[in-house]
Amino acid sequence: MKETPKDTPVVILCGGEGTRMREETEFKPKPMVTVGGKPILWHIMKNYSAFGFKRFILALGYKGDMIKEHFVHSDIMSNDLTLHMGKPADDQIHRTHDSEDWTITFADTGLKAQTGARIKRTERYVDTDRFMVTYGDGVADLDIGRLMAFHKKGGRIGTLSGVHPPSRFGRMEIEGERIVQFREKPVLEEYVNGGFYVFEKKMFDRLDDADSCVLEREPLGRLAQDGQLGIYKHDGFWHMMDTYKDYLDLNRIWDSGTVPWKKW
Numbered sequence: 001m002k003e004t005p006k007d008t009p010v011v012i013l014c015g016g017e018g019t020r021m022r023e024e025t026e027f028k029p030k031p032m033v034t035v036g037g038k039p040i041l042w043h044i045m046k047n048y049s050a051f052g053f054k055r056f057i058l059a060l061g062y063k064g065d066m067i068k069e070h071f072v073h074s075d076i077m078s079n080d081l082t083l084h085m086g087k088p089a090d091d092q093i094h095r096t097h098d099s100e101d102w103t104i105t106f107a108d109t110g111l112k113a114q115t116g117a118r119i120k121r122t123e124r125y126v127d128t129d130r131f132m133v134t135y136g137d138g139v140a141d142l143d144i145g146r147l148m149a150f151h152k153k154g155g156r157i158g159t160l161s162g163v164h165p166p167s168r169f170g171r172m173e174i175e176g177e178r179i180v181q182f183r184e185k186p187v188l189e190e191y192v193n194g195g196f197y198v199f200e201k202k203m204f205d206r207l208d209d210a211d212s213c214v215l216e217r218e219p220l221g222r223l224a225q226d227g228q229l230g231i232y233k234h235d236g237f238w239h240m241m242d243t244y245k246d247y248l249d250l251n252r253i254w255d256s257g258t259v260p261w262k263k264w
Contacts, residue, residue, distance in 0.1 A: 029061075053144065117211050123204045191231070
């Protein structure tokens with residue numbers, strides 16, 4: 001049977017502690033930090049959904065119960081409800097608002113597990129020939145459909161997205177001993193790993209269940225050495241929420257009304 005985007009699971013890594021932005025993550029997991037009043041995780045899922053991907057596997061860890069609670073209660077809190085006290089089977093949700101047509105699996109992948117281990121522990125929920133992986137703290141105006149098509153055409157076990165990161169510092173243009181102009185945090189020319197992956201299911205054989213297994217180290221390194229890792233070059237917008245400054249920047253972009261990553 002031909003797989004469609006709706007069939008393909010999207011594993012989202014949601015387990016890190018977000019130690020570089022304690023202003024927000026002391027009391028909530030980083031995927032629940034909000035942009036425009038909605039968790040950044042919701043923004044990521046909305047973008048995948050816009051390209052037809054409706055199956056999500058959330059690899060939970062730090063304060064994962066808050067992520068579960070958000071999705072379990074959001075349907076109830078955003079619609080009218082008839083509650084039959086003592087007869088919960090008769091309770092009714094009167095959906096006066098459109099709900100997302102998503103299937104979400106909440107997988108507890110451990111408090112201290114690294115990225116490779118978290119992915120490995122979602123294997124039981126992946127029943128297709130290939131699957132997608134991304135981090136729960138980054139957005140981009142990436143065409144996910146084209147990423148998948150590129151992966152299929154390449155015939156490799158894995159494909160990652162290469163992106164141009166914004167510089168953490170402004171740059172100066174200098175002529176001799178004179179500063180010509182300042183450039184405020186330009187986008188760098190180099191490609192870095194943007195964190196939007198497509199993998200064949202056999203990728204699970206290259207991952208270890210040990211907490212210490214880091215996807216970005218030995219598994220991807222060995223895949224590259226074997227000629228089995230492709231790169232999909234994305235020259236558009238990409239932004240992680242790694243620090244509190246990133247949180248402020250993403251909310252400022254949202255408030256501007258011109259939101260590059262919004263595909264829905």
